[in-house]
Amino acid sequence: MIVADTDVLIDFLRGRGDGAARVAVELGTRSFATTAVTAFELRSGVRSERQRKAVDALLDAMTILALGPEEASAAAAVRVQVEAQGQPIGMADYLIAGVCLANDGLLLTRNRRHFERVQGLRLARLGEG
16 A cells, blocks of 8 residues: 655645656555545645645545554654664654554655655655556
């Protein structure tokens, strides 16, 4: 399952870049998801009714993976591992990585610099089909 990070979903909503094109392709599949953390980030960034409708329509077309006990445990392990390297990536990214790991997801993101630090996390390339 491909799990979209916030950055590529914002690209799609803005209609720009490789992220937008890849999201458009993946929306046609049945194995495209995002995390509850990303849903929170998108919804909390809405500044108009038009944006709210666009975000709601996008999220309604996707599976939203919850942050439950297994995901929280995986996210905590990610935080410990990454912070031991001395290069923290931020709370939301720990949580997103944990959800992906717990659900065997392939993360679609432009933020490879952060997520490459997470052991065992598989990253999709924007140009892959």
